[in-house]
Amino acid sequence: xxxxxxxxxxxxxxxxxxxxxxxxxxxxxxxxxxxxxxxxxxxxxxxxxxxxxxxxxxxxxxxxxxxxxxxxxxxxxxxxxxxxxxxxxxxxxxxxxxxxxxxxxxxxxxxxxxxxxxxxxxxxxxxxxxxxxxxxxxxxxxxxxxxxxxxxxxxxxxxxxxxxxxxxxxxxxxxxxxxxxxxxxxxxxxxxxxxxxxxxxxxxxxxxxxxxxxxxxxxxxxxxxxxxxxxxxxxxxxxxxxxxxxxxxxxxxxxxxxxxxxxxxxxxxxxxxxxxxxxxxxxxxxxxxxxxxxxxxxxxxxxxxxxxxxxxxxxxxxxxxxxxxxxxxx
Numbered sequence: 001x002x003x004x005x006x007x008x009x010x011x012x013x014x015x016x017x018x019x020x021x022x023x024x025x026x027x028x029x030x031x032x033x034x035x036x037x038x039x040x041x042x043x044x045x046x047x048x049x050x051x052x053x054x055x056x057x058x059x060x061x062x063x064x065x066x067x068x069x070x071x072x073x074x075x076x077x078x079x080x081x082x083x084x085x086x087x088x089x090x091x092x093x094x095x096x097x098x099x100x101x102x103x104x105x106x107x108x109x110x111x112x113x114x115x116x117x118x119x120x121x122x123x124x125x126x127x128x129x130x131x132x133x134x135x136x137x138x139x140x141x142x143x144x145x146x147x148x149x150x151x152x153x154x155x156x157x158x159x160x161x162x163x164x165x166x167x168x169x170x171x172x173x174x175x176x177x178x179x180x181x182x183x184x185x186x187x188x189x190x191x192x193x194x195x196x197x198x199x200x201x202x203x204x205x206x207x208x209x210x211x212x213x214x215x216x217x218x219x220x221x222x223x224x225x226x227x228x229x230x231x232x233x234x235x236x237x238x239x240x241x242x243x244x245x246x247x248x249x250x251x252x253x254x255x256x257x258x259x260x261x262x263x264x265x266x267x268x269x270x271x272x273x274x275x276x277x278x279x280x281x282x283x284x285x286x287x288x289x290x291x292x293x294x295x296x297x298x299x300x301x302x303x304x305x306x307x308x309x310x311x312x313x314x315x316x317x318x319x320x321x322x323x324x325x326x327x328x329x330x
């Protein structure tokens with residue numbers, strides 16, 4: 001069993017690995033003091049939470065064709081506009097105990113969850129792109145931090161929209177795919193993905209899933225996979241290259257089964273809505289006994305693809321290193 005045996009040294013190498021820096025790079029002392037300050041880490045989390053508040057607006061409004069800028073956020077129960085001091089990410093929700101100041105109606109705890117997740121993603125990408133390289137003797141890259149956080153934020157929006165409405169929003173994935181390709185052409189060293197790898201991975205991610213969908217529609221008249229998943233994989237491929245794309249598909253499928261099966265056994269749905277309640281009785285979607293369903297229930301694939309993509313953004317070098325050791329092991 002050569003592949004099984006090879007996993008042990010691969011895991012040891014993964015857990016013990018540290019960023020390879022080589023000769024330390026000269027960095028201005030003020031730059032080091034600012035970027036390694038505890039307050040900068042607090043700022044990184046707060047920065048993410050602010051954008052998490054905006055992500056909540058995008059998750060609700062964009063799929064419904066509403067502007068994400070106007071009007072101001074309002075209480076869904078009484079319609080009263082939420083003032084600025086009641087719209088501070090995380091703090092306002094906690095201080096108001098998740099209720100409207102005026103009508104005392106409860107707000108969904110998901111608003112708080114998204115803000116917390118966005119804050120943690122910003123903090124995690126800051127640590128990976130800036131803090132850890134500086135401590136290891138490198139320079140740190142705030143631009144990489146912001147780009148990685150942008151991708152994570154887009155994936156966060158995709159996950160919750162798909163859980164709610166069974167769609168992958170084109171206004172998110174299509175521009176982000178284009179941005180990923182442009183970055184690979186203009187600054188390939190920042191993301192670590194060249195333009196050929198970016199374009200090839202984007203094309204492969206879209207083409208394989210779109211091809212499976214077309215084949216099922218042609219032979220059986222039903223969708224095997226949503227075309228939105230193909231567009232999502234194109235975005236992931238454009239930003240992370242072939243290795244990130246492979247991880248996204250493989251890890252997404254495995255984690256999807258690990259989460260979906262226990263939830264369905266407990267009588268719970270993975271999505272927040274029923275597929276046919278949202279999209280009607282389209283025969284191309286198949287029925288409840290469709291063989292593509294898990295235990296008789298349809299499960300959205302997008303959230304698990306998004307989760308796997310976020311994992312690769314945060315742990316890409318370690319994942320690529322571990323996969324490389326496993327593949328080339330005798």
